[in-house]
Amino acid sequence: MKRAPLTLAAAAAALAALTGMAALTAPDGTAATGAAPAAARRPVERSALVCPSPSGSDIAETAYTAVTPAGGARGVGGQGAARLVGATKEQKQVLELKEAGKPVGATASGAEAPALTGTADGALAPGWTAQQTTKVSVGQARGLLGLACTPPGTDFWFPGTATSQGRQDYVHLTNADDSPAVVDIELFGPEGRAKTEQGSGENIRVGPRSSVRVLLSTLTSEQLPDVTTHVTTRSGRVGASAQVMEDGVGADWLPASADPAGSLVLPGIPADATSVRLIAHAPGEEDADLRIKLAGPGGSISPAGSEQLHVKGGMTASLDLKDVTRGEPGSLVLTPADPGKSVPVVAAVRVVRGTGAKQELGFVPAAGPVGARATNADNRTDQGATTLSLTAVGTDAKVRVTASAGTQGGEPASQEYTVKAGTTMAAVPPPVPGGGGKGPYALTVETLSGGPVHAARTLSLPHEGILFFTVQPLTDDRGTVSVPEASQDLTVLDDDRNRTGRE
Structure with missing residues (x-):
């Protein structure tokens, strides 16, 4: 027993000597000052993605495209690998990316195309x-x-779904991991949580590397035209997406809304929208009063007769904005009506282009900013075919837009834009690959100064007199993470000595 204090003291002294040596031989050649260095941004070294099963139609034609932007992996060793495989036991490879900056593509036909997972x-x-x-x-x-x-996650909000007649809305749940996930689905209408059969929507098991599709109208007997769907996991994580099909209007995916927040931006409403319907939900118990503005090319305006929306706590509210864009592209900006009272909400808009039998449907969820890239x-x-909307909130912003090479060759091309605060700029058309590039290509938006900037890409493909379209927001790719720098803390050794003495 008498030897133990000496041994611990000797160990502490040796560790202190080693710590001092580490400080003297720091990689940057400088001695430690005792102050902890600031966290640094480092490129991520692993990413995961999930794609739902594309369609239940036998005549569906699906194109997959994947890319890693060039120049984002400085300091990461090795070439790396990126693959998408079927979310099935066979895990058949669909596409493989081999080089940053050069997208790759694949196609699938019919209703049997599986959900995909990849890293x-x-x-x-x-x-x-x-x-x-x-x-x-x-x-x-x-x-x-x-x-x-x-990316797979544990919590998703989908304002804009429905269980009413003429709608078939599904939530696709895809598990990319090797262990099962257990999922709950809740529906919230204008009177709060929808009535469901006991146990309906609860404990939905999604097996390892598999996908489950849930028809929302089977979870409740209520016919609700405006529903907010909340997906959470009890265990594991999943990719979740909502697929909407509406009789006589069309179909599209509804991505999850940005996380609940007091202020939201819904970017990229097409200029020729004939119907725009806003759906919002306040997840907590407090009511939210939202001021509505449309940020267009000339500035921000409050739509006449639709300046505000009241959302009761725990309930879903909607507002028909009709043809609010009136021939100019725009983005909806939602802020608290009382700046001193900010209540978190989620939101999305249902957008229709065309009229009568030539209508087509799309959705624009609230989305985060572009961030760095x-x-x-x-x-x-x-x-x-491709249009890009850029909206600056708060201050003027300068961005760089880069078109990659195409899947069949070409060279990247870039262009810079300055977006005035409170406006939406439609970059028509955005840059395209140089050098005769062919095939689908990627667009990358980088914030150079000012901001924040919100962006969305609209893809429009005419078909037999109908303008088929889909809108996808562009949000921060989180290609870097904050990594704290380690520093020496010799007080730990002092604590060890003091504790040893007390023993």
């Missing part, structure tokens, strides 16, 4: 992005259904 590591992880775009020519699901594949993987060189 990217090494130099191909920072900013890895994938997109699936599906065209269905006829039937209830006809239209252009586009979706950016998403954001990418959309699937854009087309056909004239007018």
Whole structure:
């Protein structure tokens, strides 16, 4: 027993000597000052994405495109790998990315195309992005259904779903992991949580590397035209997306809204929208009063007769904004009516282009800003097919937009834009690959100064007199993470000595 204090003291002294040596031989050649260095931004070294099963239609034609933006992996060793595989036991590979800055593509036909899961590591992880775009020519699901594949998570909000007659809305749940996930689905209408059969929507099991599709109208007997769907996991994590099919109007994916917040931006409402319907939900118990503004090319305006929306706590509210854009592209900006009272909400807009039998449906969810960099993987060189909307909130902003090479060659091309505060700029058309590039290409938006900037890409493909379209927001790709720098703390050794003495 008498030897123990001596041994611990000796160990402490040796550790102190080693710590001092580490300080003297720090990589940057400087001695430690005792102050902890600031956290540094480092490229991520692994990314995961999930894509839902694209369609239940036998005539569906789906294009997959994936890309990692060039120049985002400085300091990451190795070439890396990025693959998308079927979310099935066989895990059949669908596409493989081999080089940053050069997108790759694949196609699938019919109703048997599975959900996909994938990972990217090494130099191909920072900013890895994938997109699936599906065209269905006829039937209830006809239209252009586009979706950016998403990282798996545990909590998702989908304002804009429905359980009413004429709508078939599904939530797709895809498990990318090797262990099962257990999921709950809640529905919230204008009177609060929808009545469901006991146990309905609870404990939904999603097996390892598999996908489950849930028809929302089977969870409740209530016919609700405006519903907010909340997806949470009890265990594990999943990718979640909502698919909407509306009789006589069209179909599209509804991505999850940005996390609940007091102020939201819904970017990229097309200039020729004939119907715009806002759906919002306040997840907590407090009511939210929202001021509504449309940020257009000339500035921000309050839509006449639709300046505010009251959302009761725990309930879903909606507002028909009709043809609010009136021939000019815009983004909805929601802020607290009382700046001193900010209540978190989630929101999305249902957008219709065309009239009568030539209508087509799309959705624009509330979305986060571009941040340092954001990418959309699937854009087309056909004239007018791709348009990009840029909205500056708060201050003027300068951004760089880069078109990658196409999947069939070409060279990247860039252009810079200055977006005035409170306005939406429609970059028509955005840059396209140089050098005769062909095939789908990626668009990357980088914030150079000012901001924040919110962006969305609209893809429009005419079909037999109907303008099929889909809108995808571009949000921060989180290609970097904050990594704290380690520093020496010799007080730990002092504590060890004091504790040893007390023993």
